Amino acid sequence: MRVVVDRVSKQHVHRGRTVTALSNVSLQVASGEFVAVVGASGCGKTTLLKMIAGLQSPTSGRVSFDGVVDGRPATALVFQDHGLFPWMTVVENVAFGMRMRGTPRDARDRQARALLQRVGLESEGDRYPHTLSVGMQQRVNIARAFLYDAHVLLMDEPLASLDALTKLALQQELVRLWEARRNAVVYVTHDIEEAVMLADRVVIMKGHGGTGGAIADEIAISLPRPRDLQARHAGQTRDLADHVWRVLEDDVRAQLAVAP
Amino acid sequence: MTPAPDEHRAERWAVPVAVLVAAAMWEWASRHAVVSPLFFPPPSEIARALGQLVSEGTLGPHLRATLTRLAIGLVCGGIPGLAIGLMMGWSPRLRAAFDPLVAALHPLPKIAVLPLVMMIVGIGEASRVIVVAVAAFFPLLVNSMAGVRQIHPLYFEAAEAYGASRRRVLAHVVVPGSLPLVMTGVRLAFNVGMLIAISVELVSAREGLGKLLWVSWQSMRTEDVYAALVVIAVLGAGFNALLGWLTARLTPWNTGHTR
Numbered sequence: 445m446r447v448v449v450d451r452v453s454k455q456h457v458h459r460g461r462t463v464t465a466l467s468n469v470s471l472q473v474a475s476g477e478f479v480a481v482v483g484a485s486g487c488g489k490t491t492l493l494k495m496i497a498g499l500q501s502p503t504s505g506r507v508s509f510d511g512v513v514d515g516r517p518a519t520a521l522v523f524q525d526h527g528l529f530p531w532m533t534v535v536e537n538v539a540f541g542m543r544m545r546g547t548p549r550d551a552r553d554r555q556a557r558a559l560l561q562r563v564g565l566e567s568e569g570d571r572y573p574h575t576l577s578v579g580m581q582q583r584v585n586i587a588r589a590f591l592y593d594a595h596v597l598l599m600d601e602p603l604a605s606l607d608a609l610t611k612l613a614l615q616q617e618l619v620r621l622w623e624a625r626r627n628a629v630v631y632v633t634h635d636i637e638e639a640v641m642l643a644d645r646v647v648i649m650k651g652h653g654g655t656g657g658a659i660a661d662e663i664a665i666s667l668p669r670p671r672d673l674q675a676r677h678a679g680q681t682r683d684l685a686d687h688v689w690r691v692l693e694d695d696v697r698a699q700l701a702v703a704p
Numbered sequence: 705m706t707p708a709p710d711e712h713r714a715e716r717w718a719v720p721v722a723v724l725v726a727a728a729m730w731e732w733a734s735r736h737a738v739v740s741p742l743f744f745p746p747p748s749e750i751a752r753a754l755g756q757l758v759s760e761g762t763l764g765p766h767l768r769a770t771l772t773r774l775a776i777g778l779v780c781g782g783i784p785g786l787a788i789g790l791m792m793g794w795s796p797r798l799r800a801a802f803d804p805l806v807a808a809l810h811p812l813p814k815i816a817v818l819p820l821v822m823m824i825v826g827i828g829e830a831s832r833v834i835v836v837a838v839a840a841f842f843p844l845l846v847n848s849m850a851g852v853r854q855i856h857p858l859y860f861e862a863a864e865a866y867g868a869s870r871r872r873v874l875a876h877v878v879v880p881g882s883l884p885l886v887m888t889g890v891r892l893a894f895n896v897g898m899l900i901a902i903s904v905e906l907v908s909a910r911e912g913l914g915k916l917l918w919v920s921w922q923s924m925r926t927e928d929v930y931a932a933l934v935v936i937a938v939l940g941a942g943f944n945a946l947l948g949w950l951t952a953r954l955t956p957w958n959t960g961h962t963r
Binding site: 498 | 858859861862863864865866867868872876877880881883956957958959
């Protein structure tokens, strides 16, 4: 199954002014492909993600899913933070998607605990999210998305609020989980290195300053998998990251100039 | 923050010690006519009067009348208040439509509607229960509405992103998310319900703690007035403690600011 974003634009009215969030964005994500979307804050990456998730609808253009006859396929969404329900235990959070699907309690709890074991949280299942560290919370968040076993996995800067070391460890964990399932992934980030290290393809979005976000460039990342920490420092990785930065640079600088 | 065990022990002793010391001072002042024993009878006299009210079987029917009134009023006013509050918190459209009405009616002293209610339904028990229900309705409505509104919008999005229907969003986001503030609403509804029940009984009832107060003052039995006040205070303290315990049990995730 393939995600097809076809000439999508999004406008919304903010304090009487029409603001363009996205203009004419087209993107395809193949089944089993990991696509990272990088761009400066406010370039419309999150809007794009929410449209694929069905939480917002485009002003023009459409989002469709190849190979789906009727309705929407299941998509799972990982938020940067606040994504876990504070009133549910870790296991209940992880099993939430399956519960919405009607999986019986025993089955969903068993699977949730099995997945928690894979991310090293087997003894935290009955705790409430606020008692966990931010890094643990994001592992739960990611586990919830993977357990939903959606065809399309959407992640909105899932590791952005973590410290650098935790982030490295979770990137590895995330890729390991994904390699076992191979869902189509759209991974939004503003971390260029992360995009290059995780993705099969990096989509670069620009568009600060009212013109609306658009795709400026796309590059395929052909680094072999699994990519370990050494790969991060390989010359090829550096070149790819440099390329992304050169495309983004003027957009980021424009944003700095506009800032008060 | 969990206080150290020592601190807990100190807290447990503080209240009874303070009450005993105050009672002893009062007892002494009243017995030595430092304060007028007519208006401030010694606590031992109040305790004796309370014991007599119990043993003569006077207190029972009054207590039962007030508690029944309060319970029916809380249920009949509180449940609609809860339901409407949750819906108004959830739907901006409903809120826009009804919020001005709530804002206008909420501050009205509820005892003031008693004459109107008596004109409509007659002077019977129904009029008293209705006024208690009206009083309980508003705190639950306002708190449930605030409870839903303080739920972070991301929780609604997260539920939707995992395919939750509206009914399931209600069950898994709206209700649990608002529960801490709803429990505060229950507490406020109880307190204002008690206040209104006693007030109604002062002016219109054959039985009830308010009636007991009124009759005692009319016959100048000061110690009975105090005995009735003690019963009301103990009821309030007991119910609030029960609710605090229940809230902690129902919202184990909520260790923050709303508790």
